[in-house]
Structures are given as C-alpha cells and as structure tokens.
Amino acid sequence: MMMKVGNILIEFKHVSKIYPNGARGLKDIHLHIDKGEFVVIVGLSGAGKSTLLRSINRLHMITEGEIIVNQKSITRAKGKELYEIRRDIGMIFQNFNLVRRSSVMRNVLSGRVGYHSTLRMVLGLFPNRDKELALEALERVGLREKAYVRADQLSGGQQQRVSIARALAQEANIILADEPVASLDPLTTRQVMDDLARINQELHITMVVNLHSVELAKEYATRIIGLRDGEVVFDGAVSEATDEVFEQIYTKEDKKHAKMRVAE
Incomplete structure (x- = not known):
C-alpha cells in the first residue's frame, strides 16, 4: 500500500521470531500499518498470525528486528515506557479473557488499570470519569443495560462485545483482535465484526485482526495481509486480493474451508 508520510x-523492521526448538515463526517481516486502517491478517493455522499480532504489544518476544509503535520502539522499551506504550494498545482474545464471576462493569473498568496505582485498583477505587x-x-456495543450483570450470564457474543468495550474504556488508539469470532455462530460473528468496523470508522481506532x-x-x-510459513506473501487493498492471491496463501482445499466458516 502507498505510504502515508507521518x-x-x-512498523515492523525486518522482524523474525525463532522458537527454542529452532522453528522460525516469523521470517524477516517488514511492513507498516497506518493510523485508522482496518487490517486483517489471514493465513493457515500455524502461519504466524498470532505471533505477528501479539508481537505488536510484546506478548510475544521477537528474536530479530524491531517493532515501532507510536514512534517508540516497543522492542527496546522497558519499565514505565513499555507500560505506557502498552496502555495505548487494546487486546481482544478468542476466549474473551473476562473475569466471569465479576460484573460486566467491573470487567470493562479493568481497561482503566493502566491509569492508576495498583493499590487503588485492588480496592476498586475507580473515579467517576472511569465509570x-x-x-x-x-453503550457503543449495545450492552449498557447489562452493566451490573455477571459476565458469565451473557452469551458468547455478548461477552466478546464486553471485551471490545474494555478496550474502548482503555482509550486505546490501537485494537488487536486475535481470532475474535472463532468461537461464535454466524449471526454473532456479524454483530461483533460490525461493532469493530463501526468503531474503526467512527473513532478512527486502528484495527489489526486475525481471521x-x-x-x-x-x-x-x-x-x-496474507501470511504463509511466517512470511508475508500478500499485502494490499481488498480490491487487490484476487482468487490468485489467496492461492498463494491457502491451498484450494484450505480456501474452500475458510469460505465455509461463514456459510455454516
């Protein structure tokens, strides 16, 4: 894609990841993601999608290269600087990652922990602005009326939307979503994806999503962005993602299976 200066x-600068067993998870990744984009990373299981995504907030350490977030190196950051970079990055997990016995409100407020002292958070002393x-x-994900319901009383789709609300409450300018709809039925899949798309369009929050x-x-x-065996084999606009491009990412059988996931 055309670079937008400033x-x-x-930004990934020649990023590689080598696991202790010698397997190479990422191979010389060099790319950039601009503010406000809705980037989807596709590829087979084991292609490196989660490794790439989770390296952005350093949940996965890289072996070589450097990752720059908001003009700061998260690869080199330590202590307070690392803490502050991560505070700007929201994370949505496949399994929701909620405290199921806590209320929806308490789960969403956990997105504010990066702004307060540990003691204040342990005591649950959230200021009114946080609430x-x-x-x-x-409200933005249509769950305001569920604020004081326990998280484990919600459906899977509702729980995932609570995790989106948590990232919003965090005031993140980047949201990473690692297979956010993999465990959802087709209807709730659409609802969650519609929420992410609307947030991207209305709030200009950058989305990086594995699907x-x-x-x-x-x-x-x-x-x-298409990954295969830890390498970027495609990076471009949706209009450029032809059937031939997907043949580089998936075999014919794999591609057919990927399409069927929505039709089921």
Whole structure:
C-alpha cells in the first residue's frame, strides 16, 4: 500500500521470531500499518498470525528486528515506557479473557488499570470519569443495560462485545483482535465484526485482526495481509486480493474451508 508520510502507527523492521526448538515463526517481516486502517491478517493455522499480532504489544518476544509503535520502539522499551506504550494498545482474545464471576462493569473498568496505582485498583477505587467511560463504551456495543450483570450470564457474543468495550474504556488508539469470532455462530460473528468496523470508522481506532475466514476479511478489511510459513506473501487493498492471491496463501482445499466458516 502507498505510504502515508507521518501517518505510520505501527512498523515492523525486518522482524523474525525463532522458537527454542529452532522453528522460525516469523521470517524477516517488514511492513507498516497506518493510523485508522482496518487490517486483517489471514493465513493457515500455524502461519504466524498470532505471533505477528501479539508481537505488536510484546506478548510475544521477537528474536530479530524491531517493532515501532507510536514512534517508540516497543522492542527496546522497558519499565514505565513499555507500560505506557502498552496502555495505548487494546487486546481482544478468542476466549474473551473476562473475569466471569465479576460484573460486566467491573470487567470493562479493568481497561482503566493502566491509569492508576495498583493499590487503588485492588480496592476498586475507580473515579467517576472511569465509570462514565465504561458506560459509554458499553453503550457503543449495545450492552449498557447489562452493566451490573455477571459476565458469565451473557452469551458468547455478548461477552466478546464486553471485551471490545474494555478496550474502548482503555482509550486505546490501537485494537488487536486475535481470532475474535472463532468461537461464535454466524449471526454473532456479524454483530461483533460490525461493532469493530463501526468503531474503526467512527473513532478512527486502528484495527489489526486475525481471521481464518477469507470472506470476512474481504467484507470488513481495508487492507489484507496474507501470511504463509511466517512470511508475508500478500499485502494490499481488498480490491487487490484476487482468487490468485489467496492461492498463494491457502491451498484450494484450505480456501474452500475458510469460505465455509461463514456459510455454516
């Protein structure tokens, strides 16, 4: 994609990841993601999607190269600087990563922990502004009326939308979503993806999302990055993602299976 000077939010500089057993998870990744993009990463299981995504907030350590976030090296950052970089990056997990016995409100407020002392958070002393942010976030995903319901009383789709609200309450300018709809049925899949797309468009929050489904990638992304065996084999606009391109990412059988995930 064309580089937008001064608008780069995330940059990979020759990034590689080698596991202790010698397997190479990422191979010389060099790319940038601009502010406001909705980037979908596609590829087979084991292609390196999660490793790439989780290296952005350093949940996975890289072996070689450097990752720049908001013009700061998260690769080299330590202590307070690392803490502050991560505070700007929200994370949505496949399994929701909620405290199921806690209320929806408390789960959303956990997105504010990066702004306060540990003692204050242990005691649950959230200021009124945090509570207002949490309620606004829940309103945006259509769950304000569930604020004081326990998280384990919600459906899977609702729980995932609570995790989106948590990232919003965090006031993150980047949201990473690692297979956010993999455990959801087709209807709730659409609802969650619609929420992410609307947040991207209305709040200009940069989205980086891992998906198995080719059809969802085509429908929601502004840009698709295809990985195979830890290497970028495609990086471009949705309009450029032809059937021939997907043949580079998937075998024919794999591609058919990816399409069927939405149709089921």
